[in-house]
Amino acid sequence: MEATNGKTKAGDWQNFERILLPPIRDLHKLDVYEAEYDGYQAIQKVLKEWEPGEVVNEVKQANVRGRGGAAFNAGLKWSFMPPKGDRPRYLACNADESEPGTYKDRQLMEYNPHLMFEGILLANYAMQMDACYVYVRGEYVDWIDHMERELEKLYAKGYVGENIFGSDFSTDIILHKGAGAYICGEETSLMNSLEGKRGYPRIKPPFPAQKGLWGNPTTINNVETLAHVTLVMRHGADWFSGIGAPTHPGSTIYGISGHLNRPGVYEYPTGMLITDLIEKVCGGMRDGKKLKAVVPGGSSVPPLHADMIEGVTMDADSLREAGSMMGTGGMLVLNEDTDMVTYLRRVNHFYQHESCGQCTPCREGTGWLEAIVTRIDEGEGNLRDLDLLIDLCDQMEGRTICAFADAAAWPVRYTIERFREDFEAKCKPAVFDTGGVTISA
Amino acid sequence: MSEFDIKKPVVALPDMDPEPQIPEEDLFFTEEELERIEGFTEKYPTNRSAVMPALWLAQEKFGFLPPEVMKLVAEAIDIPYAQVYGAATFYTQYYKKQMGTYVLDVCCSFSCQACGSYDVLDYLEEKLGIHAGETTEDGRFTIQEVECLGSCGTAPMLQVTNGPYVHNLTEEKLDQLIDDLRNDKMPPFTSVTMPQDEDEMGGNRRSDVEHTDTYRTPPAPERWI
């Protein structure tokens, strides 16, 4: 493949050639991946010619920002691993993908699993890991079976296991099937789950790089992040950082859903205009309805009002400025018929259901958020409930073991702030009893 | 005086010694199954980590995980029963009670909600005469309302018994599904094609799957929640 392939700034997205999911028939099979896509060339080159530390630096320089939600520079995260000692070291590949609105990793695992496997080998070499555990959500059985078959081929050919590719480096890849718990996508919960415990997040510090899986140094990365690592090591950091948004480079997989003519999983450079994604990529709003709201990165990120999306692009910085976040890049688009109270009620139900229950503000707070929004949705709430909700958010954010409570509070805070008219329309006017004289506000 | 009575806990405690639900003569793992479980333990530094794959195996065999099966798993991987119980009760995909032969997990998280998942739920409930969370009298179907299954572009969708996904649901598709399941015909694995593949390579890129679907959106829902 030409090294210039895929090179494009987001403005030129019409000419973008896909790099993670290129149009190659049967790319998910090992022989095709090797024959038509330069598969497993990068790892062989790296094993021969690169020092582990150099790989870390290259990935850091490429600025591969984590695609699992926090958009943290992957190479920088890798550099936090302590020097190799006697203790075993692990990579965990996060394929738990349960954030509502997110379904991109599944397409990657189905169409190009070897890109992820090669990325894992590269990461394992760079950080001298003994093994990588791939934590896949339990619902994805069909995809796990399929990856299991491909992984067997890799072991059979000596690409994984003892002395991979004839080098003196040995490393394992193990697929682990979850069993239905959103919280296991949180990195420390994922580790507890892998250890066979209940999926309770752990207090940080100690951070996983110091004390992770079974008490040993561990790094956690998302599926798509690791797939990008393969591309970086194949084409170089400069090539990679020349694609997409300068501060959040590369391509990304957008999983777009909602009231659109053509929703779906698309690969495009980062930094696409939200309006382009809606109008040009997804064929506009269904039934010619007007746009009401965009939730750009999964249910946890603050929703954007239709008035707020002009000129906003899909990268961490632009979205932060606009008042939201990139999250997982799973974008939900809602039309004018949507009642944001009902929307919020269902989002709250999700968090109430998925809270692991360790921290009181989260366990109790998510329940109260749902109860109060339900009350408003049923026409029984009043305006003061909105203040009560914001007060609850204040008491949840930043006061818990993991970021789940924040993720549960943000949608509430910002949906109320940005779609207040929907809430007001459903609230009963506040009535104060002043001893005979009734004043309504 | 308060009404508090120590003998009456606020939350009902689980039955500590329930009647076994799996007949004693069936309650064992075969040699081959024990070997597979042994294989699980080898993949991790500790036996305890094998609890999830072992529970999956047990659920496939027994259909669900009553306490006696959890105890069997605990023995097989040599960890305390309490640890198995703790894990099994944390994850929703492990069935702690007997379910219908076919469990219809209707995704109702926000993308599906916005595309009519509650219409789907209503339709199924009416068709099978049960509510979400219940099992039909003949023991064939259970309906559940579940959280995001990761197929938001084909909303509304459902999963059959922790297995195949059924995408882009319509009433006709649900009728067909129920008929098929009544004849024990499971829906096939369906690959959903990327819109870019449809434009650039005519749709299905996989020569090894027969059934494909496309991402699309149904009309706005009648019932939102």
Ligand SMILES: Cc1cc2nc3c(=O)[nH]c(=O)nc-3n(C[C@H](O)[C@H](O)[C@H](O)COP(=O)(O)O)c2cc1C
């Ligand atoms: C509540 C919660 C749920 C999360 N779920 C996921 C998930 O499903 N998949 C994922 O890749 N990261 C998820 N994350 C982020 C991970 O904790 C972690 O940051 C990420 O896997 C790191 O990978 P990256 O740096 O490659 O993005 C979640 C975080 C939180 C707080």
Ligand code: SF4
């Ligand atoms: S914030 Fe919520 S999900 Fe996270 S550890 Fe606390 S209770 Fe569990």
